[in-house]
Amino acid sequence: MERVDAYPTHEYQGFKLRPGKPFPFGTTFVPGGVNFSIYSSHATSCTLVLFNKGEPQPKVEIPFPDEFRIGDVFAMIVFDLSYENIEYGYRMEGPFDPQQGHRFDSSKILLDPYAKAVSGRDVWGKPPNWDDIFLHRSLLVFDDFDWADDRPLEIPMEDLVIYEMHVRSFTRHPSSGVKFPGTFAGIRQKLPYLKELGVNCVELMPIYEFDEFENSRIIPETGETLMNYWGYSTVGFFAPKSGLAATGKLGMQVDELKALVKELHRNGIEVFLDSRALTTRLIIC
Amino acid sequence: MEVIRSIVQDVNVVRLAGDLDGNTTPNVQAEIMLLAIPNVKMILDMSEVAFMSSAGLRMLLVMYRTIIGKSGKVVLVGLSEDIRDTMAMTGFLDFFTYLETLDDGLKNLSY
Numbered sequence: 001m002e003r004v005d006a007y008p009t010h011e012y013q014g015f016k017l018r019p020g021k022p023f024p025f026g027t028t029f030v031p032g033g034v035n036f037s038i039y040s041s042h043a044t045s046c047t048l049v050l051f052n053k054g055e056p057q058p059k060v061e062i063p064f065p066d067e068f069r070i071g072d073v074f075a076m077i078v079f080d081l082s083y084e085n086i087e088y089g090y091r092m093e094g095p096f097d098p099q100q101g102h103r104f105d106s107s108k109i110l111l112d113p114y115a116k117a118v119s120g121r122d123v124w125g126k127p128p129n130w131d132d133i134f135l136h137r138s139l140l141v142f143d144d145f146d147w148a149d150d151r152p153l154e155i156p157m158e159d160l161v162i163y164e165m166h167v168r169s170f171t172r173h174p175s176s177g178v179k180f181p182g183t184f185a186g187i188r189q190k191l192p193y194l195k196e197l198g199v200n201c202v203e204l205m206p207i208y209e210f211d212e213f214e215n216s217r218i219i220p221e222t223g224e225t226l227m228n229y230w231g232y233s234t235v236g237f238f239a240p241k242s243g244l245a246a247t248g249k250l251g252m253q254v255d256e257l258k259a260l261v262k263e264l265h266r267n268g269i270e271v272f273l274d275s276r277a278l279t280t281r282l283i284i285c
Numbered sequence: 286m287e288v289i290r291s292i293v294q295d296v297n298v299v300r301l302a303g304d305l306d307g308n309t310t311p312n313v314q315a316e317i318m319l320l321a322i323p324n325v326k327m328i329l330d331m332s333e334v335a336f337m338s339s340a341g342l343r344m345l346l347v348m349y350r351t352i353i354g355k356s357g358k359v360v361l362v363g364l365s366e367d368i369r370d371t372m373a374m375t376g377f378l379d380f381f382t383y384l385e386t387l388d389d390g391l392k393n394l395s396y
Contacts, residue, residue: 084307084338142339146346146380185374245374252339252375259376 006031008079012062019068020075026114026238027088027140033079034140038112039072040092042102046074047091049109050081051137053119058109061091084251087119087137088112109134111236116141117254118209118236124168124182124243125212125227136211136235139251145258153270155200160270163194164203166230167244180246184253184260191267201270206231207257208275209239232276288316296326296394298387302333305341314344318351325357328390332363342377349380358382362390 008016020035028035048062064074094104115138171178171186178186212227240257242248286303361383372378
């Protein structure tokens with residue numbers, strides 16, 4: 001039976017809309033459209049900003065109608081989006097009162113803190129266009145990975161042999177012999193090596209989207225650019241770093257990471273993620 | 286995107302030509318699903334597909350699940366190195382039998 005909520009109720013500049021579902025936060029594919037949901041306890045209004053991929057200016061900015069706000073959550077379904085070609089963010093209106101911890105500035109476009117993938121640093125170390133009005137853009141991602149019968153291995157802690165690794169460092173050097181050095185795919189190619197070592201768990205140092213150019217500087221003597229290599233300053237906690245994926249330039253970093261985890265499990269190797277929630281560049285609204 | 290269908294021996298051969306992305310995938314999927322009858326044998330010839338996006342990968346897996354669910358068989362042939370790499374890195378290739386040429390595919394399905 002067809003669902004009633006598969007049909008739009010509103011329209012804005014040719015875009016068909018209806019009130020969204022507050023949960024889950026972030027974006028979710030629903031019949032015919034995409035559900036956008038974002039929480040802010042202090043914002044007075046919110047605008048969804050949509051870009052065509054890579055375009056310097058937005059294709060449209062859609063204010064959330066008052067009736068699309070439920071409590072502190074702004075939720076809206078936008079129909080008929082070409083999901084692979086969309087990047088999005090938000091403008092939030094609210095008080096600017098640093099003494100009270102409020103720094104709302106609607107001239108800035110904000111990354112969705114629940115974004116599952118982020119563009120802007122698709123290839124490690126490739127300088128972005130610093131004049132871009134929106135440097136870290138949220139992407140739409142299908143949450144339909146085929147995990148088949150995969151499960152966490154739940155190896156007892158006392159039996160773990162853990163290899164803590166930095167995704168880029170592990171295979172970056174040509175001596176690793178992998179086809180895509182410094183990536184999730186590179187690790188996958190080194191599975192025989194890990195098994196030979198007797199490793200049954202890998203702990204991945206930060207793999208969440210971060211900005212390798214944060215606080216970057218050039219050494220005057222050599223001209224070399226020093227970057228945030230380790231990644232302990234997260235930009236998006238729910239997004240794998242695209243520059244650590246060989247397919248990041250295609251926006252497939254989520255699939256590449258999930259495929260790696262699935263393959264590690266299939267080979268008897270548990271996966272831990274190094275996560276530090278307090279080291280972030282996120283601005284909480 | 287062109288979808289060229291033919292029958293060789295008792296095998297449905299579907300040749301795709303062009304880019305397989307979010308814009309072209311719905312039509313391609315609709316055409317292929319028409320062939321997904323019980324016990325179908327299908328070869329998807331990708332030798333003229335230069336680019337495949339995430340939507341294209343998903344279409345292939347939906348097709349695979351549908352055909353396998355109807356006791357059919359499907360083989361991919363003619364994958365470019367780039368597409369094969371992308372499918373391998375994202376785990377999609379694990380599901381498929383893939384061979385170099387159409388002849389290889391026909392031999393595989395004749396057993």
